[in-house]
Amino acid sequence: MAYDFRAIEGRWQKAWAKKRAFEAKQGKGKKYYVLEMFPYPSGKLHMGHVRNYAIGDATARFKRMQGFNVLYPMGYDALGLPAENAAIKHKVSPKKWTWGRINEMKEQQERLGFSYDWERMLATCEPSYYKWNQWFFLQMLKNGLAYKAKAKSNWCPKCETVLANEQVVEGKCWRCESEVVEKEFEQWFFKITRYAEELLQGLEKLQEWPQRVRTMQKNWIGKSEGVNIKFKVEGSNEEIETFTTRHDTMYGMTFIVIAPEHERVMQWAKGTEREKPVKEFIEKVKRLSIIERTTVEKKEKRGIFLGKYAIHPFTGEKIPIYAADFVLLEFGTGIVQAVPAHDQRDFDFAKEHNLPIIVSVQPDEYELNAEKMSRSYEGFGTLVNSEEFNGLRSEQAMERIADRLEKEGKGKRTVNYRLRDWLISRQRFWGTPIPVIYCGKCGTVPVPEKDLPVKLPEKAPFTGEGNPLDKVKAFVEATCPKCKGKARRETDTMDTFVDSSWYFLRYCSPKEGKAMFGKKEAAYWMPVDQYIGGIEHAIMHLLYARFFTKALRDLGMTKFGEPFTRLLTQGMVLKEGKVMSKSLGNVVDPGAIIERFGADTARAFMLSVSLPTKELEWSDKGADSTFKFLNRFNEFVAKNKGGKGKISQKRLGSKDRLLLSKAHRTIETVTGQMQAFEFNFALAGIARLFSAVQKAEKPDRNVLGFTVRTLVQLLAPFAPHLCEELWAKLGEKGLVSLSKWPKADRKMIDRKAEQVEEFIETVKQDVESIKQLAKIQKPKRIVFFTAPEWKWKAISIAAKACSEKPDFGATVKALMQEAEIRKHGNEVQGFAKALVARVKELEEAERIDEFAALSEERKNLEKEFGCRIEIEKAEKSGHAKARNAFPLKPAIFVE
RNA sequence: GCAGGGAUACCCAAGCGGCCAAAGGGGCAGGGUUUAGGACCCUGUGGCUUAGUGCCUUCGGGGGUUCGAAUCCUCCUCCCUGCACCA
Numbered sequence: 010m011a012y013d014f015r016a017i018e019g020r021w022q023k024a025w026a027k028k029r030a031f032e033a034k035q036g037k038g039k040k041y042y043v044l045e046m047f048p049y050p051s052g053k054l055h056m057g058h059v060r061n062y063a064i065g066d067a068t069a070r071f072k073r074m075q076g077f078n079v080l081y082p083m084g085y086d087a088l089g090l091p092a093e094n095a096a097i098k099h100k101v102s103p104k105k106w107t108w109g110r111i112n113e114m115k116e117q118q119e120r121l122g123f124s125y126d127w128e129r130m131l132a133t134c135e136p137s138y139y140k141w142n143q144w145f146f147l148q149m150l151k152n153g154l155a156y157k158a159k160a161k162s163n164w165c166p167k168c169e170t171v172l173a174n175e176q177v178v179e180g181k182c183w184r185c186e187s188e189v190v191e192k193e194f195e196q197w198f199f200k201i202t203r204y205a206e207e208l209l210q211g212l213e214k215l216q217e218w219p220q221r222v223r224t225m226q227k228n229w230i231g232k233s234e235g236v237n238i239k240f241k242v243e244g245s246n247e248e249i250e251t252f253t254t255r256h257d258t259m260y261g262m263t264f265i266v267i268a269p270e271h272e273r274v275m276q277w278a279k280g281t282e283r284e285k286p287v288k289e290f291i292e293k294v295k296r297l298s299i300i301e302r303t304t305v306e307k308k309e310k311r312g313i314f315l316g317k318y319a320i321h322p323f324t325g326e327k328i329p330i331y332a333a334d335f336v337l338l339e340f341g342t343g344i345v346q347a348v349p350a351h352d353q354r355d356f357d358f359a360k361e362h363n364l365p366i367i368v369s370v371q372p373d374e375y376e377l378n379a380e381k382m383s384r385s386y387e388g389f390g391t392l393v394n395s396e397e398f399n400g401l402r403s404e405q406a407m408e409r410i411a412d413r414l415e416k417e418g419k420g421k422r423t424v425n426y427r428l429r430d431w432l433i434s435r436q437r438f439w440g441t442p443i444p445v446i447y448c449g450k451c452g453t454v455p456v457p458e459k460d461l462p463v464k465l466p467e468k469a470p471f472t473g474e475g476n477p478l479d480k481v482k483a484f485v486e487a488t489c490p491k492c493k494g495k496a497r498r499e500t501d502t503m504d505t506f507v508d509s510s511w512y513f514l515r516y517c518s519p520k521e522g523k524a525m526f527g528k529k530e531a532a533y534w535m536p537v538d539q540y541i542g543g544i545e546h547a548i549m550h551l552l553y554a555r556f557f558t559k560a561l562r563d564l565g566m567t568k569f570g571e572p573f574t575r576l577l578t579q580g581m582v583l584k585e586g587k588v589m590s591k592s593l594g595n596v597v598d599p600g601a602i603i604e605r606f607g608a609d610t611a612r613a614f615m616l617s618v619s620l621p622t623k624e625l626e627w628s629d630k631g632a633d634s635t636f637k638f639l640n641r642f643n644e645f646v647a648k649n650k651g652g653k654g655k656i657s658q659k660r661l662g663s664k665d666r667l668l669l670s671k672a673h674r675t676i677e678t679v680t681g682q683m684q685a686f687e688f689n690f691a692l693a694g695i696a697r698l699f700s701a702v703q704k705a706e707k708p709d710r711n712v713l714g715f716t717v718r719t720l721v722q723l724l725a726p727f728a729p730h731l732c733e734e735l736w737a738k739l740g741e742k743g744l745v746s747l748s749k750w751p752k753a754d755r756k757m758i759d760r761k762a763e764q765v766e767e768f769i770e771t772v773k774q775d776v777e778s779i780k781q782l783a784k785i786q787k788p789k790r791i792v793f794f795t796a797p798e799w800k801w802k803a804i805s806i807a808a809k810a811c812s813e814k815p816d817f818g819a820t821v822k823a824l825m826q827e828a829e830i831r832k833h834g835n836e837v838q839g840f841a842k843a844l845v846a847r848v849k850e851l852e853e854a855e856r857i858d859e860f861a862a863l864s865e866e867r868k869n870l871e872k873e874f875g876c877r878i879e880i881e882k883a884e885k886s887g888h889a890k891a892r893n894a895f896p897l898k899p900a901i902f903v904e
Numbered sequence: 905g906c907a908g909g910g911a912u913a914c915c916c917a918a919g920c921g922g923c924c925a926a927a928g929g930g931g932c933a934g935g936g937u938u939u940a941g942g943a944c945c946c947u948g949u950g951g952c953u954u955a956g957u958g959c960c961u962u963c964g965g966g967g968g969u970u971c972g973a974a975u976c977c978u979c980c981u982c983c984c985u986g987c988a989c990c991a
Contacts, residue, residue, distance in 0.1 A: 220908075220909095221907095221908055221909075221985080221986080224907060224908060224986085224987095225907090225908085225985095225986060225987080227907095228906090228907070228986080228987055228988095229986095229987080231987090231990065233990070233991080235991080251991080252990095252991065253991060254990095254991065255991075266991090310989080333989095334989085335989045335991095336989085336991080337989080337990065337991090339990090340990045340991075341990075341991065344991095345991045346991080347991085348991090352991070353905090353989090354989055354991080355991085357989095425990080425991095427990055544985080544986090547986080548986090548987095617928095617929085618916090618917090618929080619916090619917075620917095620918090623917090624984085624985095626916075628916080628930090631916095631929065631930065634929080634930085637943085637944090641944085689917095689918090689928080689929095690918085690927095690928085693927085693928055693929090696928095774956090775956050775957080776956085777947065777948080777956095778955085778956055779955050779956050780955085843957055843958090873946085890955095893956080893957080895957060898956085898957055900956090900957095901955090901956065902955095903955070903956095
């Protein structure tokens with residue numbers, strides 16, 4: 010009979026709410042902040058969410074039971090494009106739509122019984138939240154960390170907005186996968202590059218982050234150390250500057266390449282006979298989409314000679330200057346010294362344009378020949394053709410060459426980052442208005458802090474064309490805060506990643522009205538001790554949040570530089586090998602499983618199938634077995650409450666000592682596994698202990714009681730509702746959710762009792778295999794012969810003889826010297842062979858009384874095998890099988 | 905191309921120097937229990953073995969280190985993930 014999970018879950022959810030069981034209280038003891046990446050309110054929970062929250066909730070509950078003051082909040086990343094699209098489609102306001110979805114989602118989360126402190130819930134679409142985005146923006150503006158610039162931007166034609174670099178994936182919009190085009194706009198930026206170095210250095214300290222995420226961020230920041238080198242342009246006063254990380258190859262340079270978009274390119278060509286072809290070339294490059302230009306397949310290096318020569322700063326030689334499409338304007342100086350012998354791209358280009366190749370670094374293993382090279386050599390080596398630097402190693406040469414460049418004023422050491430400033434302007438409605446006013450007289454004027462928030466209008470025309478904000482007169486028309494004249498309000502809104510870059514701080518004091526967050530509160534709760542979310546945020550969100558945290562620290566708001574101490578990136582939930590996603594239409598609705606088996610089953614099952622960090626191929630096969638387990642657990646606990654009396658280990662029988670030992674050992678391992686997020690192992694361990702207590706025959710009441718209470722507590726983070734119910738049934742006062750996590754008492758762990766059990770297990774298995782081999786289905790009688798004393802004695806002798814290496818000869822010799830053993834001379838040979846093989850294992854094992862152990866187990870064995878069981882000491886038996894007896898492996902006779 | 909992660913028995917998935925023919929699920933087979941279905945419990949699930957302590961073969965493929973390798977090194981093949989003409 011299935012347990013009534015509906016009634017139980019409803020009852021305890023109410024009880025938790027009524028008792029405010031999960032309220033986080035400022036300043037009360039040791040804190041622990043568990044946080045899941047807050048969801049975008051799409052309205053429906055998917056399996057990925059369930060997994061995310063099941064991990065987080067198990068952790069929060071575990072930590073709470075361990076005595077931590079836990080902050081475990083939930084909120085909604087509620088601004089963003091889908092709400093606007095819904096507004097266009099369904100003719101509802103984004104606000105109404107969003108709140109509808111939030112409520113749906115919250116309902117489902119409540120249904121699952123997560124232990125959030127709902128009092129702290131926030132939604133980023135509330136003006137009381139985004140007001141602080143605006144306030145923060147103004148502070149950034151004051152500190153030169155926000156600025157407006159005309160820039161080529163990634164424009165998504167479908168979303169009708171620009172995107173940040175991080176939001177363009179393989180030339181496509183991260184959200185809708187439309188191809189991104191380049192457009193030039195005036196845009197607002199956050200100067201994340203000012204923190205490039207610190208963001209990079211900080212990664213070193215984030216030891217409890219997955220290596221993968223740290224590597225991804227490192228690559229994204231893309232630090233490269235090198236030199237900028239100045240070149241005189243022949244026949245003019247002009248200078249150009251290149252950036253290189255391989256200045257050891259300076260003498261191998263045979264041409265210079267410049268990005269086609271570089272302003273110099275047209276300047277040089279203008280008015281010459283080259284103007285037309287150069288212009289055509291630039292046009293051609295521009296027409297290429299970002300994808301075409303950066304694709305791997307494209308091997309061809311398009312370029313054109315510009316009719317100019319640069320002067321090599323050391324040799325004074327003339328070096329032709331080309332424009333080529335493989336050079337990026339944004340990186341370095343947009344001009345590159347080309348060394349075909351030591352760079353593959355330069356090599357390809359040289360071959361296509363018949364440019365010379367000069368070897369300037371020789372590898373150690375073989376010798377390069379410029380004429381015969383079929384590809385470049387990019388490694389380090391020894392310098393050649395490099396005048397005074399000949400013979401130096403690349404590493405040394407770089408130092409010396411940089412020294413000389415700097416001394417002669419021809420260059421300087423430089424660091425370049427791939428990281429670009431964060432473009433935060435979005436030409437969309439459902440975002441935080443950027444608090445800026447444009448005045449014909451005063452220019453760009455920030456909205457005064459007292460006028461915040463700049464609220465989104467309640468009504469706007471959602472036609473699907475352009476930014477609806479532009480068309481709301483009441484919003485656009487503004488008064489200049491400075492001159493009080495007529496002015497125009499900025500209609501761009503902020504990237505929604507701004508919202509998610511500090512929400513974890515807001516949770517510390519969600520109702521704070523006078524500041525972004527309470528300093529005191531943040532100082533207590535932050536940083537987040539455990540952050541849990543998907544790997545897809547490895548760069549964008551996690552990098553932005555780190556940036557915000559550092560900026561806020563420099564604004565004096567906090568004293569820490571990293572927001573998340575420990576990060577767990579959960580594996581994706583797959584279906585048929587693919588990530589579940591709405592666009593693929595392969596989303597599995599968790600609703601069904603909750604309906605059928607309840608929240609406890611859904612959560613416990615989710616955690617039991619795989620390690621949280623691993624990808625998970627979804628299958629609900631086995632959900633019913635989790636359900637069955639909970640049912641059995643429920644039934645058993647209800648009927649076997651046991652006692653609460655003091656347990657004296659000494660007065661217990663061996664079976665009870667064993668059970669007690671198992672309980673304590675389970676506490677120990679499960680505690681460790683909870684800490685390590687090995688929830689599937691923890692659940693398996695709990696199930697094992699449960700199975701042991703189920704099988705125990707007439708256990709001591711108090712041991713039974715202890716074990717059952719322990720089980721209920723250990724299982725509580727996974728199946729909290731059922732465990733509350735059982736905890737109450739056991740007559741415990743208070744909530745199991747707030748009970749004290751059990752502590753293992755090592756003194757109660759009885760190694761010997763465990764060994765006896767192991768011994769019985771192997772004996773049983775041996776009987777099974779004999780039954781099979783002898784084809785005896787129903788034995789009439791089974792006789793065990795326990796090993797004689799001399800065989801036990803032989804162990805230590807053999808151990809000595811084999812101390813260096815297993816040595817059969819020496820063992821036999823040593824054994825024969827012992828009179829007591831010599832008596833059994835005819836048996837020693839065969840016995841010694843087996844002994845040598847396992848002597849180490851036996852030496853470490855504790856001596857147990859096999860005869861007593863088997864005798865005690867006799868009744869059970871008789872029941873199990875359905876026949877008479879006899880136990881004899883081998884030395885007292887004349888049976889032919891008796892001599893097979895081995896320590897811990899009694900001889901067995903079946904008939 | 906670079907960086908990171910993988911490849912384990914029928915399937916999923918642990919193990920990451922000896923206690924490993926390899927945890928745990930699932931499936932399958934046998935047995936028990938049950939009025940039956942179901943549910944539950946037990947056992948088996950690489951091969952050989954003249955009844956068990958043994959032997960052989962096996963952890964993507966080849967080579968190596970070691971007394972000993974699924975585990976360490978090396979090369980190769982394939983898969984995933986991220987970045988990608990970044991100078």
